[in-house]
Amino acid sequence: MLDQIAYAIPFLLPGLLVTIEVSLITVAVSTVIGIVLGVGLVYGPLPVRWAVRGFSDIIRGIPILVLLFFVYYGLPLTGLNLNSFAAAVLGLTVFKIAQVVEYVRGAIESVPRGQMDAAKAIGLPFHERLIYVVAPQAMRRFLPPWLNGVTDAVKGSALISLLGVGDLLYGIQKVVGRTYDPLVLYCFGALLYFVMNYALSIGSRALERRFSYIRE
Structure with a gap:
């Protein structure tokens, strides 16, 4: 078993880096855009x-695999040709944006309405009410689901192998095709995904404690 894992590691490391890269891009872009859209959902014009x-x-109602296939095979029909990596990142990011929008909406709406009214009564403009009054309180409610969403992004990235992206799962499949011993390799792959997500969960708990300490 150890010999098989040692043989597989050179093939899996590049895929592991691709998985991390895709996850980081997806989380970063979806967080920024999702926060903007989430604020627009609560405070924007009708x-x-x-x-x-x-x-x-609509996006949250579509299975993520269907969304990936739509981006990869559907967008070229409109004249927009994306390689498999770009299509995978776009599909995952769009799906995560829709989730972040809901995280933001729920966090903002959990802040008592009177907080915004009181800030308005003392003459604060809207952007200052949002930044200094609503955002600090909403952030404490936004972090837990968002941090869970980060680990979901890592796990969801395994689907991009179906588009031919050379991620961790794709590397495992290539090695399995050479060794014909799927059990050991898939178990090792599961262990790698677990290690990544466990490290994220530890960091998530530390971040939640730190943020709570700062705001209390």
Whole structure:
């Protein structure tokens, strides 16, 4: 068993780096765009709220694998040709944006309405009410689901192997095709995914404690 793992490691390391890269890009981009759209969903004008709500509901209702296939095979029909890596990142990012929008909406709406009204009563403009009054309270409610979403992004990235992206799972499949011993290799791959997500969970708990300490 150890010999098989030692043989597989040179093939799996590049795929592991691709998995990390895709996950980082997905989380970073989806967080920034999702926060902006989430704020628009709560405080934007009616057409913006309708558009964001429709986007979030539709995307979250589509299985992520179907969304990946749509981006990879459907967008070329419109003249937009993406390689497998770009299509995978785009598909995962769009799906995560829809989730982050809901995290933001739930976090903002959990802040008592009176907090915003009181800040308005003392003359704070909207952007200052949002930044200094709502955001610190909402962040404590935003972090737990967002941190869970980060680990989901890592696990969901395994689907990109179906688009031919050379991620960790794709590397495992290539080695299995050479050694014909799937059990050991898939168990080792599961262990690698577990280690990544366990490290993220430890970091997540530390971040939650740190943020709570700062704000209390």
